[in-house]
Amino acid sequence: MADQASRFGQPEKICDIVLKGGITSGVVYPLALVSLAEKYRFSNIGGTSAGAIAAVAAAAAEYGRHTEDAGFDRLEKIPDEVGSSLLSMFQPTPALKPLFDIFVAALKAKTKTGRIIAITGAAVGGYWLSALLGLLPGLVVALIALAIGGGAGFVAFGLLLALTGLVAGVIWRLVKAANTDLVENDFGLCPGIRQPYSSKDGFTDWLAHLIDEAAGNKTGRPLSFGDLAAPPDGRPAIQLAMMTTSLMEKRPYTLPMPEDHRFVFEKSEWEPIFPSGVMAFLTSQCDRFIPPAGEAGEYYHFPDPARLPLIVGARMSLSFPLLISAVPLWRRDFTLLEEAERNKLRRCLFSDGGLSSNFPIHFFDRLLPNTPTFAISLDDYDEKRNRDDVWLPSSSGSGSQLPVQPFDGIGGFLMRLLMSAKDWQDNLQSTLPGYRERIAHVVLKPEQGGLNLAMDEATIRKLVNYGERAGETLRDEFDLDGHRWRRFLVAMARMEETLDEVAKAYEGVPGGPEAFGDFLKRYSGETASYRQDATRLAEMLKRGAELAASGAGWRAKPTIREGNIPKPATNLRITPKP
Numbered sequence: 001m002a003d004q005a006s007r008f009g010q011p012e013k014i015c016d017i018v019l020k021g022g023i024t025s026g027v028v029y030p031l032a033l034v035s036l037a038e039k040y041r042f043s044n045i046g047g048t049s050a051g052a053i054a055a056v057a058a059a060a061a062e063y064g065r066h067t068e069d070a071g072f073d074r075l076e077k078i079p080d081e082v083g084s085s086l087l088s089m090f091q092p093t094p095a096l097k098p099l100f101d102i103f104v105a106a107l108k109a110k111t112k113t114g115r116i117i118a119i120t121g122a123a124v125g126g127y128w129l130s131a132l133l134g135l136l137p138g139l140v141v142a143l144i145a146l147a148i149g150g151g152a153g154f155v156a157f158g159l160l161l162a163l164t165g166l167v168a169g170v171i172w173r174l175v176k177a178a179n180t181d182l183v184e185n186d187f188g189l190c191p192g193i194r195q196p197y198s199s200k201d202g203f204t205d206w207l208a209h210l211i212d213e214a215a216g217n218k219t220g221r222p223l224s225f226g227d228l229a230a231p232p233d234g235r236p237a238i239q240l241a242m243m244t245t246s247l248m249e250k251r252p253y254t255l256p257m258p259e260d261h262r263f264v265f266e267k268s269e270w271e272p273i274f275p276s277g278v279m280a281f282l283t284s285q286c287d288r289f290i291p292p293a294g295e296a297g298e299y300y301h302f303p304d305p306a307r308l309p310l311i312v313g314a315r316m317s318l319s320f321p322l323l324i325s326a327v328p329l330w331r332r333d334f335t336l337l338e339e340a341e342r343n344k345l346r347r348c349l350f351s352d353g354g355l356s357s358n359f360p361i362h363f364f365d366r367l368l369p370n371t372p373t374f375a376i377s378l379d380d381y382d383e384k385r386n387r388d389d390v391w392l393p394s395s396s397g398s399g400s401q402l403p404v405q406p407f408d409g410i411g412g413f414l415m416r417l418l419m420s421a422k423d424w425q426d427n428l429q430s431t432l433p434g435y436r437e438r439i440a441h442v443v444l445k446p447e448q449g450g451l452n453l454a455m456d457e458a459t460i461r462k463l464v465n466y467g468e469r470a471g472e473t474l475r476d477e478f479d480l481d482g483h484r485w486r487r488f489l490v491a492m493a494r495m496e497e498t499l500d501e502v503a504k505a506y507e508g509v510p511g512g513p514e515a516f517g518d519f520l521k522r523y524s525g526e527t528a529s530y531r532q533d534a535t536r537l538a539e540m541l542k543r544g545a546e547l548a549a550s551g552a553g554w555r556a557k558p559t560i561r562e563g564n565i566p567k568p569a570t571n572l573r574i575t576p577k578p
Contacts, residue, residue, distance in 0.1 A: 007038050008065055008072045015040040016364045016373040017058065021049025021354035023320055024086065025378045025449030027460050028442050028467035029054035030078040032376055033061070035471025037072040041065075043371065044239040046363035048353035052242040052317035053207060056310040059228055059240040060214035066235075067216030074214040079464040081206075083457040089203040090323070090453055092189040094196065095181045098126025099174070100189045107454045124166070127173040134169025138162025186349055188325030191273045192315060208275050208311045221281050225256045225313070226306030240310065241363050242317040243353030243578070247326065248346070252356030252578040255313040256305035263302040263329040263348070264289040273325060278309055292332075292343040299345075302329060317353040323451070326351045356578065359426040361435060367491045372438050372483060374474050376467070377430065380405070381445040389443050390469040392477055393436045402427055433566035434487040438478065440470040486566055493561040494570050496554045503551030506544070520544065 015036065019029055033054065036042075042062045047055030057075060064070035082089075092100035105122035109115035124131045142158025145151070185191065192204030201209070208222065215223045228238040242255050257263070265286075271279055285307045286300040303312070316327045326349035336342045353360075361375050379386075385403060407416045429435055448455070448463055455463075508515025514522075520541060524532075532540065554560075 006073075011037065011039055011041040013040050014043050014371045016044035016371065017042055017046070017055075018359070018361050018363050018373060018375040019047035019051030019054045019058075020359040020376060020378050021047070021051045021318075021352070022378040022444075023050050023323070023450055024452055024455060025442075025444060025463070026050030026053050027079065027082055027086070027463045028378065028449070028470065029376065030057070030075050031464055031468035032440075032471035032474075033058045034072050034076050035468055036374065036475050037061070037065075037075075039475050041236070042238065043236065044241070044364040044373070046241040046360055047317070048243040048356075048358055048360055049318050049320060051359075052314045052353060055240060055242055056207070056211055056314045057214060059238050059310065060211040060217075060223055062238050063223065063228060063231055063235075064214055064216035070214055070216035072214075074210070078210070079461065083460045083464075085200065086455065086460060087453050088198070088200045089206055090190050091193075091195040091198050091200075091202045093181075093185055093191060096177065096185060096189045097197075098122070099177045099182070101126050103189070104454055107452060123170050123174065127170050130169040130173035131166050132169075134165035134167070134172075135162045136165070138165050182322070186325040186328060187321060187351075188319060189323055191325050193273065193275055204273065204311065204315055205275055207314060208278060211310050220277075222278050222309035222311055224303075224306065225308045225310065228310075229306070239364070240313070241360075242313055243357050243360055244313075244316040244319075244327075244350045245353055245355040246348050247351050248348040252353070253350075254578050255316060256308045257302065259304040261301050263331045264299045264345070265302060265329055267298040267300065269297075269328045273315065273327065274312065278311055281309065282312075291345050293340070293345065295345050299330065316350045319351045321351055321355075324352075355422060357426060358423060359430070361426060361429055361439070367487075369484060369487055372478060372480055374478070375430075375439045376470050376474075377439050377441045378449065379441050379443050381443045381448075386443045389466050390473060391441050391443075392473050393439065393441070402431060428568075432490070432568065432570070434483065434490050437483060437486075438474075440474050442466045442470050489560075489563075489565050490570060493563075493565045494572050496560045498572050499547060499551030499554055501551070503548045503555075506548035507552070517545065517548065 017033070017036070019026075022028075029051070033042075042058055045055045045059045045062070047053075057078070061070070061072045061075045064074070065072065087104070090100070102119055102122040105118035106115050109118040138158050138161030140158075141161055142155050145154035145158055182189070190202070193202045194200065194205055195202065211217070211223050215227075217223050217227075225240060228240055231237065244253050244255055245251075246253060265282075267279070267283060270282070274282075282303060283300060286303050289299040289301050291297075291299060303309070318324060319326045329348050329350060330345040331348060332342055332344065333346045334342050359375070359377060361373070364373050382403070382405075407413060430439055442463075444450070444463070444466075448459060452459075506515060506517040508518065524537060524541065
């Protein structure tokens, strides 16, 4: 056991934390978590995409907080590891390595001209055989012209033909890589595990080792969500959640999923994306599934929450499109009319959780919180707007406005359409008092984080320091009493309005539609769907009437929502759990 008197041994408070996605921007998080861990025990931890990596690392460290050489002491070492090996963790399949090298060459170039030269060189070098085959016909023509004395015009024609053939050969190979190789690798360059040409771990291998080391897990099996829910030695339970996106269903899922046996995985499809030890655990713990339609392959039920390894959840959340391959699962589609069609397995690709919610600050939310749910947001730098690299919003006043951010060209327009569609709810939530003051903002310049896989050690260290400052800011400056007071005001105003709406529905309007109270008396008997037993039905009707009476009573002046209540106004909706 580690020294209980260490700076992580006896945290005096409890908090939750949510971490935003951002690919390589995730290097911000380790020291932020370390700083917070000095004062807070993490009870609920959530994230998406790169934030999911940090979330599983935080959960493992909390699990191993009191284990020697584990816990947050292990997280503190991450910046030194990543600083020198970040790029090497992203290992494309051999077939896609030339495409990845082109991408990296473009990232490393400093000017537009340099970028064109770098991309051209990487494309020709990566697809040299296609370039050579395209070059040969024109080169043969030029050599024959020289040999027979055909004149400068024929030689020039041959050289032009050679150049055209070279370009066509490379373009043909690029199109094939995009339309065939990338599709076969489930729309991602990198599967995540070590590739045959490399002696270093891929990011999935590295993360699997990190989870075990931070948790002090020496059992030989991967740490699971079930381990977090029931830690040994009477330690408090840890809840971990992350987002993933099912592309074929066009919907998000929160991991771990409920135990409904909806999905199955096929062994040979998962072997290229998960370490062998994880696969051995999954195939020994998950029940075999025999497809009713007889599809070929070795299928297993997707693991229930107790047996779902953290590394599987993280990998499903961080599948950044085109960079990291999606994770395939299979299920039957019961919306189809024919039974034979319903029995067939349908392939579902699970991609980046950030496509659905890149900043799930709604995780672990409570109407009246007794502990804070901290969050760290990764923002774009603007010299006209940002004076500090790390800042915490003011808790005074009402909701802040969102920045007006222009964009350039058709590419910028299309990207803004996508970002607006997927992020608007998270963006609005982050402006509301009772939420915004618990979000530490880290401002990143274009060359920092994101898709900048080739950042140098100095840049990575700068981002790491930003994260440490963000953690210290939340740890030292956050005012829980003020936060809870604002949440109480917002909740009371919202409940008053909601109860008033309930009362109006129950009362009805003279000459209008049937009042809801009258409807319940008429319909709630034996003819109702989802019929209730007599005792439960009586209690439900009684409580419904009590809610309506409360709403009518809360109309008395002065009303809460006409007072000094934080803005903007809020909604209370019933929505499906993703």
